[in-house]
Amino acid sequence: MIRPATVFAALTLALAAGCAQMPEAGAPREGFVAALARALPFAVGVYGVARAEPAAEGGAQAEAERGESVLPYARVGAGFMIDAAGHLVTAAHVVTDTDEVLVKLADQRVLRATVVGADAELDVALLHIASPGPVAPPLGRSSHLRPGHWVLSVGEPYGLNRSVAAGIVGGTDRHFSDDPELLYLQTDIALNPGNSGGPLVDARGEIVGMNMRTVVGAYGTPGVSLSLPIEVVLAIADELRAGGIARPRLGAEFDDVSPQLALASGRGTTQGAVVTTVRRASLAERMGLRPDDVIVAMNDRPIGSSADLARSLLGWRQPAGTKLVIWRGASVLTLKLD
CATH class of the missing domain: 2.30.42.10 (PDZ domain)
Structure with missing residues (x-):
């Protein structure tokens, strides 16, 4: 006769062995170091310099008298390369109405960028720098994403250099009535000022979107973060490169x-x-x-x-x-x- 205790012990050992053989769910034990190693070289900081920005509390002379910096005002954002020919994308609001656009590369070099085109309504801008990359960036497909997949953001939140955050996909094909012709990826990544225009990266290190903004809930409660799918970003970039927006607008x-x-x-x-x-x-x-x-x-x-x-x-x-x-x-x- 087999005793219940013997059966229970055997089942426990079998379950333990099975669990040991099962792949671990969730984030890998080493984190996302390998994924970031693929994507980080193509992430950049973007600075829209506006020399005519009015200085606070008395103007530039007052700032100089107080011993404060009188450097031109700059909007801080992020961006990423989309080819090996020096083209990159960012959020249009970072570079609109500026006197100069600066791009900080992964190796800390700072270059002036040319604005090839910008779509203020869709908030996407195409830039070009005179420093082609050695290889094409790892552009992926957002259509592979499903709710629950891990994703990463790279940006310059509050000016923090090449800051990384991780989260999961909360949904795809999100649409909002005030953005009538756009679709978004929804994530729970915290996006802050300086993240706009930066890459959304999947767990394989492929760029699958452009980070745009966070929708804050009522009374300041945590909201959802939105990113443009890479397919949409590249389509808009192609239109800007061709000299304008070919799509009609329904209105x-x-x-x-x-x-x-x-x-x-x-x-x-x-x-x-x-x-x-x-x-x-x-x-x-x-x-x-x-x-x-x-x-x-x-x-x-x-x-x-x-x-x-x-x-x-x-x-x-x-x-x-x-x-x-x-x-x-x-x-x-x-x-x-x-």
Whole structure:
């Protein structure tokens, strides 16, 4: 007869052996040193110098009399290389309305950068420096990310040189109505002033996004941090390199359909994207869009959420002939742009 204690001991040993053979979940024991070794050489600090920035408390002369520095004001941000030819990207607000843009490389060299182009609405700028890299940066694919994956940020928060933070992906394809044509990656990484424009790096050391901002909760509670997917960043950079933004702008803000609206409209589903604002003299106004219209298809492509519509608009190039299928109240209408 086998005693219960003997069976329990055998099961304990078997479980212990099985656990020893299982790969450890979560962060690797050595941290993310290997991943950062791949990405850090391509991360830079970006400084938008504005010589005309008004000095506080009496101006530059008063600062000099107090023994304080009278160096020009600079917005501090971050960026990263996107090729081996000296092109890099950063957040547009870091370099907009500045007299000079400086870039600090991984080896601590400081170079002047040329602003190739900037999209203030999408907050992406393309820069160029006269120091090509020896190899192309490790650009990855954000489409591989899933909620729970580890990610890293590199930046200059509060001027702290090449600061690194780690967190996890909280969601992908996030859309906000005040950024009508953008999609974001959501993470729990703390992004602070100086992180804008820096790289979001996955656990393999590949750059998968550009860090943008943190949405702070009510009463200052911790919010969520947002990064642009690398695919979107590179598409915008290509447009800027070509001399301008080729994408038409719909000129409407939209959001996900709330459960309340789904029931109030009689549709009983949250599928679609509800229009919240239509700008005057916009393509949306020309098409006849109105606030509270629910867009369920664009050019024969189903729209299940506001993220779907934002994704369609990111790839939109030809306005003429554009078709939108909408719900307006209890009626289904097709709007066409001639």
